[in-house]
Amino acid sequence: MATSSRSASTPGWPVSGAQSRPPAAQGAGGWTWALTAPLLVFLAIAFLGPVLLMLARAVSDAELPSAWPQTAQLLRDWDGNGPPDDRLAAALGTEILAARRAGTLNRVANRLNYDLVGSRSLVYATGDALERGASVRGFADLARIDRRWINPAVWTAMRHAAGPRTSFYLLASVDRRLDGDGRIVQVEREQAVFVDILLRTFLISAVVALLCALLGYPVAYLLATLPSRWANPLLILVLLPFWTSALVRTTAWVVLLQTHGVLNEALIGMGLIETPLALIYNRLGVYIAMTHVLLPFLVLPLYGVMKGISAAEMRAATSLGAGPLTVFLRIYLPQTLPGLLAGMIIVFTLALGYYITPALVGGGADQMVSGSIAFYTNQSLNWGMAAALSLLLLVPLTLMLFAGRYLTKSVPV
Structure with missing residues (x-):
């Protein structure tokens, strides 16, 4: 009993509750908001506000x-x-x-x-x-x-344009329109282009993300497993494309892949082919150039995850009788999946907005939604259509980002 009473009267910090934090720590949250408030206001004025005003043109008719x-x-x-x-x-x-x-x-x-x-x-x-x-x-x-x-x-067209709100641009972005009776109908076959462009955009972006994953995983693994004296120079080579304009890199691929370019001339000189290969101004050229431009965006997050994996786990699995393939599939790969998924989402998101590379190395059947947005913004000055196409691209992209975040968190490690 005496011991219990003495313990109860012993001075010291409380063991639980809000009072366990020092006074300075309790006010840290307010200081954090005070310090970040100017940045949040700047982002709202300089970035979020103009974006929302632009997207509002998709449903306004002034x-x-x-x-x-x-x-x-x-x-x-x-x-x-x-x-x-x-x-x-x-x-x-x-x-x-x-x-x-x-x-x-x-x-x-x-x-x-x-x-x-x-x-x-x-x-x-x-x-x-x-x-x-x-x-x-x-x-x-x-x-x-x-x-x-x-x-x-x-x-009917004048009534549709009477505003102040309209569904014209959103319907046009999915190849639909209102007829004279106010019903939603499909546009004429020769005018139905935007759905095909949207599907092509997502297909190209998905293929580029997959190619970056296949090529970037071995590179990231090599960088993560090499000694620092070798890994650091190689990491600089991965970062080197960031110091070069995407336009310059794309133009370089035009020189390499054209009919009488470096690659075709080298293959002909080695006797591997007799006639030049069609490597540019088609979908293949788009895949090659975009994969090269976006590959570092997958390698870097994956490399960061791989560096945090302890080699002791693989050695422990090997000592228990697991073969190299089993160790990779059951121990190493599950731990790298969050970084792999994050890198693929980054590449996919960036690929959706590319239009310079498809315009330079692709053909007419390889143009993406971003090219149409640039056309309506800079040439025809149809900002309502540009905003509708942007919104059409933004909504599924946002859903995919949330889905990717959920998958990244739910991957067992």
């Missing part, structure tokens, strides 16, 4: 409402059954003339032409007629200016 506000409101109120009333036609005529004089007619004309080819010429022809003195008091006056105004598809 061209027609900004140039023709009254017409847009009347189009949203119109049920789409039968020809438009004279009030809508008169408002349209007034705002076409005003937009032509203000220099904003091209934005609306281009937007309508995305939905229905020929709308651009119709809008400009109507604007020219109104500028020459024609007047629009009703639907019949529009029909007299240009007979194409009696086509229901024209008014």
Whole structure:
């Protein structure tokens, strides 16, 4: 009893509870947030904000409402059954003339032409007629200016573009559109390209990730098992491509793989082939160049995992009678799977966004979604379509990243 009482009265730190932490440690969390807050604010303003604003263009339609506000409101109120009333036609005529004089007619004309080819010429022809003195008091006056105004598809396209929200770009990114009755239908066969491009993008990225895994695993194993005096110079060789532009590396592969390039000339000189091989401007060239560019992104995380594996475990398994293959499959490989999966996910993610390499060493049937996004952003200036394709690429990629994180954590080690 005396011993128990003495133990209870012995001074010392509490053994459990929140009071077991020193006061400095209790306030560390607040200081951490205070120090990282400026970085988080900077990322939100400089990165997250612009990305979200760009992606919002996939579901917003501002061209027609900004140039023709009254017409847009009347189009949203119109049920789409039968020809438009004279009030809508008169408002349209007034705002076409005003937009032509203000220099904003091209934005609306281009937007309508995305939905229905020929709308651009119709809008400009109507604007020219109104500028020459024609007047629009009703639907019949529009029909007299240009007979194409009696086509229901024209008014359906305008109704789709009346905003402020639209499904046009998202539907177009999966080769779908709304018909005159508001039903989702597939676009014409010669216009259905984006689904094929998306599937091709994921296929190329998956094959490149697999090739990097097959080539990078032995390299990472060699680096992890060699003595430091040999492993460090070899690791520098792995890092060397990071110091060279991806454009330069891709151009170098063009020189190596072309019909009369270094590789073909060497094979012919050794008598292994008689005619040059088709190694470039096809899918094979894309695989070779992209695998070379992205291979370090798999080697480095895998090398980090392999360096942390103790050789004593393999020696213990060998001493118990396990053969080399059994030791690799049951002891070594399971411990390296998290690094392998992480490297493949990194390579796959980066490959999805490549467009310079496929454009230089691939053919017309090897272009990826990123190339279409670059085209709509820089050349046609159709930012809504570029945002829809970006969103179409981002959503499955995000799901795959979460799935890869779950698989990485669930791998038994």
